[in-house]
Amino acid sequence: MNGNGGFRSFSTIMSPPSKAIVYERHGSPDSVTRVVDLPPVEIRENDVCVKMIAAPINPSDINQIEGVYPVRPPVPAVGGLEGVGQVYAVGSRVKSLSPGDWVIPSPLFSGTWQTYVVKEEGVWHKIDKRCPIEYAATITVNPLTALMMLQDFVVLNSGDYVVQNGATSMVGQCIIQLARLRGISTINIIRDRVGSDEAKEKLKALGADKVFSESQLNVKNFKSLLGNLPEPALGFNCIGGNVASLVLKSIREGGTMVTYGAMSKKPITVSTTSFIFKDISLRGFWLQRWMNLDKVKECRKMIDYLIGLARDGNLKYETELVPFEDFADALDKALGKRGSHPKQVLRF
Numbered sequence: 586m587n588g589n590g591g592f593r594s595f596s597t598i599m600s601p602p603s604k605a606i607v608y609e610r611h612g613s614p615d616s617v618t619r620v621v622d623l624p625p626v627e628i629r630e631n632d633v634c635v636k637m638i639a640a641p642i643n644p645s646d647i648n649q650i651e652g653v654y655p656v657r658p659p660v661p662a663v664g665g666l667e668g669v670g671q672v673y674a675v676g677s678r679v680k681s682l683s684p685g686d687w688v689i690p691s692p693l694f695s696g697t698w699q700t701y702v703v704k705e706e707g708v709w710h711k712i713d714k715r716c717p718i719e720y721a722a723t724i725t726v727n728p729l730t731a732l733m734m735l736q737d738f739v740v741l742n743s744g745d746y747v748v749q750n751g752a753t754s755m756v757g758q759c760i761i762q763l764a765r766l767r768g769i770s771t772i773n774i775i776r777d778r779v780g781s782d783e784a785k786e787k788l789k790a791l792g793a794d795k796v797f798s799e800s801q802l803n804v805k806n807f808k809s810l811l812g813n814l815p816e817p818a819l820g821f822n823c824i825g826g827n828v829a830s831l832v833l834k835s836i837r838e839g840g841t842m843v844t845y846g847a848m849s850k851k852p853i854t855v856s857t858t859s860f861i862f863k864d865i866s867l868r869g870f871w872l873q874r875w876m877n878l879d880k881v882k883e884c885r886k887m888i889d890y891l892i893g894l895a896r897d898g899n900l901k902y903e904t905e906l907v908p909f910e911d912f913a914d915a916l917d918k919a920l921g922k923r924g925s926h927p928k929q930v931l932r933f
């Protein structure tokens with residue numbers, strides 16, 4: 586029984602039913618995920634119901650489903666950590682958002698791979714609708730990481746160089762462009778694979794100054810390939826294994842290598858020389874740790890900056906919009922089962 590004589594108030598509003606990508610246990614995403622119909626949920630007075638427009642499949646989404654990511658929502662869980670949606674309905678006390686607004690999760694939360702998401706007003710950030718949806722859906726996890734890493738570890742000045750591996754990743758593409766906007770040049774390392782020449786040209790078109798494949802650098806004349814370029818004070822490691830050593834080799838004395846990804850799943854080996862004679866510092870970056878530090882306001886300001894760049898065509902990266910119904914195909918591509926593909930973005 587409740588104050589209404591045992592019935593729910595007539596003013597109770599419910600979301601539409603939702604279709605979601607759910608995993609009931611951890612494991613390989615292609616075997617543990619399935620599409621599930623979820624029933625309508627109540628939209629309480631401070632809640633906002635969002636009809637999702639698009640959401641990417643990022644490596645961290647895959648790692649969460651595999652159960653190897655440090656943050657794991659309890660199962661069964663809906664996949665996906667970021668995305669963009671349109672406000673569908675709001676609770677009676679919601680003031681800052683109205684139906685039709687475009688919003689993104691900020692801070693990030695799990696469960697964006699579904700057609701309707703109901704969450705309290707405070708976790709949604711309204712964004713500029715002129716931003717193309719594939720950018721709006723992907724603006725937080727990777728571009729914000731690139732922006733943070735460029736400003737948080739080493740003071741860089743116009744004319745400086747940074748070096749990175751995994752340059753074809755979305756983070757890598759953003760580092761190239763965000764560095765260039767500050768007059769900073771980039772040395773980029775990509776893996777040897779089918780299409781690597783084309784990938785090099787694409788990175789150069791984004792503003793990359795130097796692009797090498799791993800095999801080009803795995804030779805004795807490594808230094809001569811870099812020529813008289815100023816040695817970078819900062820390097821980014823997305824991959825691990827041998828190609829992390831290539832980043833370390835090119836950093837100058839007293840420089841810093843920031844590790845943010847582990848795409849090869851291989852450990853980093855550091856020579857004693859790097860420590861004794863070059864005094865290299867090794868650091869790590871994790872966006873979620875930083876975002877949890879009560880940084881919502883700061884973070885949203887940076888997101889608005891990135892949204893503005895994407896809206897105006899000053900920040901570009903490759904994506905492939907895929908209908909939600911084709912999730913299985915998109916997942917195969919994101920898992921690398923069919924070679925290299927642009928970032929897969931589900932279109933609801």
Ligand SMILES: NC(=O)c1ccc[n+]([C@@H]2O[C@H](COP(=O)([O-])OP(=O)(O)OC[C@H]3O[C@@H](n4cnc5c(N)ncnc54)[C@H](OP(=O)(O)O)[C@@H]3O)[C@@H](O)[C@H]2O)c1
Pocket residue numbers: 643644645726727730751752753754755756757775776778823824844845846847848849870871872873921924925926928
């Ligand atoms: N620490 C953080 O807060 C944070 C935030 C964002 C992202 N990340 C991490 O950053 C990394 C990149 O994320 P992203 O979304 O930008 O990547 P992405 O756009 O999905 O691209 C994947 C990248 O990894 C490379 N790659 C894939 N499999 C590989 C393998 N087995 N060996 C070597 N390279 C491989 C790809 O190279 P090809 O182009 O040659 O296929 C491509 O450069 C991931 O590890 C992700 O988890 C971390």
